[in-house]
Amino acid sequence: MVTSTLILAAEEETHNPLIPAVPDLVWGTVCFVIVFVFFWKFVLPRLQKMLDDRSAEIEGSIEAAQKQQAEASEALEHYAEQLAEARQEAAKIRETARNEGQQILVELKAQAQAEAERISQNAQVQIAADRKAAFSELKSEIGILALDLASSIVGDSLADDKRSQAVVERFLADLDGASK
Amino acid sequence: MVSELVSLALGVGVSEAGSGGFEGPTVNEFYPDALFFIGTPFEINRIMLARFVAVALILLIFGFGVRRLKVVPGRGQNIVEMAVQFVRVYMAEDLLGKVDAKRFMPLLTSIFFTVFFMNITGIIPGINIAGTSLMGVPLLLGLLAWVMFIYAGIKKHGGHFFFKALFPPGVPKLLYILITPIEFISTFIFRPITLALRLLMNMFVGHILLVLCFTATSFFLLNTDGLWKLIGAGTFAFGLIFTLFEILVSVLQAYIFTLLTASYIQMSLAEEH
Numbered sequence: 001m002v003t004s005t006l007i008l009a010a011e012e013e014t015h016n017p018l019i020p021a022v023p024d025l026v027w028g029t030v031c032f033v034i035v036f037v038f039f040w041k042f043v044l045p046r047l048q049k050m051l052d053d054r055s056a057e058i059e060g061s062i063e064a065a066q067k068q069q070a071e072a073s074e075a076l077e078h079y080a081e082q083l084a085e086a087r088q089e090a091a092k093i094r095e096t097a098r099n100e101g102q103q104i105l106v107e108l109k110a111q112a113q114a115e116a117e118r119i120s121q122n123a124q125v126q127i128a129a130d131r132k133a134a135f136s137e138l139k140s141e142i143g144i145l146a147l148d149l150a151s152s153i154v155g156d157s158l159a160d161d162k163r164s165q166a167v168v169e170r171f172l173a174d175l176d177g178a179s180k
Numbered sequence: 181m182v183s184e185l186v187s188l189a190l191g192v193g194v195s196e197a198g199s200g201g202f203e204g205p206t207v208n209e210f211y212p213d214a215l216f217f218i219g220t221p222f223e224i225n226r227i228m229l230a231r232f233v234a235v236a237l238i239l240l241i242f243g244f245g246v247r248r249l250k251v252v253p254g255r256g257q258n259i260v261e262m263a264v265q266f267v268r269v270y271m272a273e274d275l276l277g278k279v280d281a282k283r284f285m286p287l288l289t290s291i292f293f294t295v296f297f298m299n300i301t302g303i304i305p306g307i308n309i310a311g312t313s314l315m316g317v318p319l320l321l322g323l324l325a326w327v328m329f330i331y332a333g334i335k336k337h338g339g340h341f342f343f344k345a346l347f348p349p350g351v352p353k354l355l356y357i358l359i360t361p362i363e364f365i366s367t368f369i370f371r372p373i374t375l376a377l378r379l380l381m382n383m384f385v386g387h388i389l390l391v392l393c394f395t396a397t398s399f400f401l402l403n404t405d406g407l408w409k410l411i412g413a414g415t416f417a418f419g420l421i422f423t424l425f426e427i428l429v430s431v432l433q434a435y436i437f438t439l440l441t442a443s444y445i446q447m448s449l450a451e452e453h
């Protein structure tokens with residue numbers, strides 16, 4: 001085969017393109033074997049590993065996302081619960097405060113009323129005492145004034161203390177009797 | 181036969197050129213002078229160098245691409261990933277299912293990228309010849325596909341694989357006289373040959389077309405006068421269009437080769453043929 005090819009080459013005959021020469025086959029095989037081993041042992045395993053890593057990563061991140069979502073919804077639920085609780089508590093506190101306020105108001109009203117009553121009672125007692133004092137003062141004043149008036153009218157006959165005292169007493173008794 | 185066809189096509193090309201002195205490309209395009217190890221089985225010529233460049237490109241691009249793989253890919257990693265995923269999803273997994281696809285991924289990926297990169301050297305400036313335009317690589321890969329689908333079938337069904345392949349169920353017994361030889365030829369002989377030939381001829385003809393366009397351009401511009409030079413502009417435009425077309429053919433042939441290999445394996449693995 002080799003020799004016939006050589007002879008062909010040497011003779012510069014027209015070649016038959018359908019019959020491969022030996023170097024053609026040799027180098028063709030060498031080239032293909034290199035490419036085949038390169039893809040088989042190097043390119044494809046590395047690509048495969050990378051693709052596996054990629055799908056693992058994608059799956060991992062999907063899982064992580066799902067987990068995060070679950071956590072988030074759980075947290076949301078938790079917060080909603082807390083919020084509801086807080087609202088309830090606030091309502092309770094408001095209710096208590098209102099009740100207490102009302103109670104305080106009632107108590108204050110009662111206290112004020114009592115105070116007012118006490119004050120008015122005191123005032124009445126004071127007024128009564130003042131009246132009494134004024135009355136007793138007036139009683140003596142009026143007697144003196146009347147005596148003065150009478151003695152200036154009837155002369156000094158009534159200057160005698162003892163008699164005038166008696167007249168005043170009588171007069172006052174009459175006055176009392178009239179007023180009663 | 182093919183060389184005759186090519187020279188016929190070139191004969192037309194010459195007559196169209198309409199003047200003497202124009203030499204179109206011949207089949208010798210694919211037999212450039214040996215550069216190293218001349219006369220040994222390791223002889224290296226320009227096409228072998230093109231193959232080395234293709235392999236180097238694969239090693240560089242994918243080597244750097246997967247050097248530091250990140251779970252969140254950068255731009256470079258994205259391209260490498262997309263390229264491999266293209267083989268995995270649209271060829272391997274689509275036909276074989278996820279479990280079997282994994283087993284055959286090294287084979288299918290290396291077939292796809294070997295074919296693609298060796299095709300694309302056909303339009304890389306300075307190389308300008310596809311590594312797959314010599315029978316060696318297409319034949320090797322065709323035979324590899326052949327070995328792999330037989331291996332897959334035997335591993336799955338044992339010796340019963342051949343029986344199922346040659347005697348498809350649901351056929352009247354008498355018809356096996358007709359069907360079995362057809363099945364044998366189409367499955368065990370034509371499959372590797374068609375795989376190899378389809379690839380080889382695509383790249384072969386593509387290269388011839390490009391050479392024809394550009395040598396014609398050169399001829400018209402340098403060796404003719406006046407309006408003839410305008411034809412050179414036309415042939416140059418055709419050359420550009422065919423260059424773009426070759427990119428498409430490079431991807432397409434790599435895709436077809438890999439897809440057919442996967443589908444042959446899938447047929448071998450299938451429960452019913």
